[in-house]
Amino acid sequence: MFDPNLFDQKHIQSQSSVALTVFAVGKYLDVYLGNFITSAEKHFMLGLQVTYYVFTDQADKVPIIELGPRRSLKVIQEFKGRFGSEALGDSVALVHAWYYKLPKDKFTYDRNPKSKAYMETGDYYYHAAIFGGLCDNVKDLxxxxxxxxxxxxxxxxxxxxxxxxxxxxxxWLHKPSRLVSPEYCWDPVINEKRDINVTRLIWAPKHYDKLRTR
Incomplete structure (x- = not known):
C-alpha cells in the first residue's frame, strides 16, 4: 500500500516532531501504562523526535522506562481543585506561574530576530501548558x-x-478574551504562593535525568 521508508525519510529530513498524550489514572496506570510506553518505543514513530505526555494522578507510580534517542517523557499530575466553566472563553490563555509577578523586561520571550517567535515586548508571559477557546480559534493558534x-x-x-x-x-498579535490565573497550573516548587490561595492543577516534578534521553 505504501513505502514506509519514503515517509520516514521525508519526516526525518524535515525534522518532524511528534507528541503522544496518554491519560493514566487509577488502576489504568498500573495495568496499562508500562506496556503502552514499551510498545510505543518498539513501534511508534521510530526515528522521529517523540515526546510522551503522561497525565496522571499518581506521578510517583509512573514506571521508569529506558527511552530511545530523541525521545522523552513528561509527567503532568492532574487536578487538585475545581477547574470549571469559569475558565472557558472564546480564546483562553494561561498566565505563567513563574512570571506573573515579574516586570516585563524579565519575560523570556524569544529575542532572536531571525525567529518567527521574536518579540521585543508583550502584555503577559503565557504558559503553553493550558490554552483553549472556540474550536476555530484553537485551530488558528x-x-x-x-x-x-x-x-x-x-x-x-x-x-x-x-x-x-x-x-x-x-x-501578542491576537489578544485572548479570557486570562486564566496561575492557580490553574501552579508549580509547587515556588515556595511562596504570594497571592495564590487555591491551586487547581499543579506541575509534576520533572525528573529529566530519568525520563529524558539526549
Whole structure:
C-alpha cells in the first residue's frame, strides 16, 4: 500500500516532531501504562523526535522506562481543585506561574530576530501548558504556531521555548478574551504562593535525568 521508508525519510529530513498524550489514572496506570510506553518505543514513530505526555494522578507510580534517542517523557499530575466553566472563553490563555509577578523586561520571550517567535515586548508571559477557546480559534493558534515552527526550521532557527515562544507571539498579535490565573497550573516548587490561595492543577516534578534521553 505504501513505502514506509519514503515517509520516514521525508519526516526525518524535515525534522518532524511528534507528541503522544496518554491519560493514566487509577488502576489504568498500573495495568496499562508500562506496556503502552514499551510498545510505543518498539513501534511508534521510530526515528522521529517523540515526546510522551503522561497525565496522571499518581506521578510517583509512573514506571521508569529506558527511552530511545530523541525521545522523552513528561509527567503532568492532574487536578487538585475545581477547574470549571469559569475558565472557558472564546480564546483562553494561561498566565505563567513563574512570571506573573515579574516586570516585563524579565519575560523570556524569544529575542532572536531571525525567529518567527521574536518579540521585543508583550502584555503577559503565557504558559503553553493550558490554552483553549472556540474550536476555530484553537485551530488558528495551532496553525500559527505550526507554520512559525516550520519556517524557523527552514531557516535553521529554533525558538527559545519552542512552541511556547510561538504561542506567546500569537497571543501578542491576537489578544485572548479570557486570562486564566496561575492557580490553574501552579508549580509547587515556588515556595511562596504570594497571592495564590487555591491551586487547581499543579506541575509534576520533572525528573529529566530519568525520563529524558539526549
Amino acid at each position: 495551532a496553525d500559527y504556531c505550526f507554520l512559525g515552527i516550520m519556517e524557523d526550521k527552514l531557516n535553521n532557527v529554533e525558538a527559545l521555548w519552542h512552541d511556547e515562544s510561538h504561542l506567546n507571539k500569537y497571543f
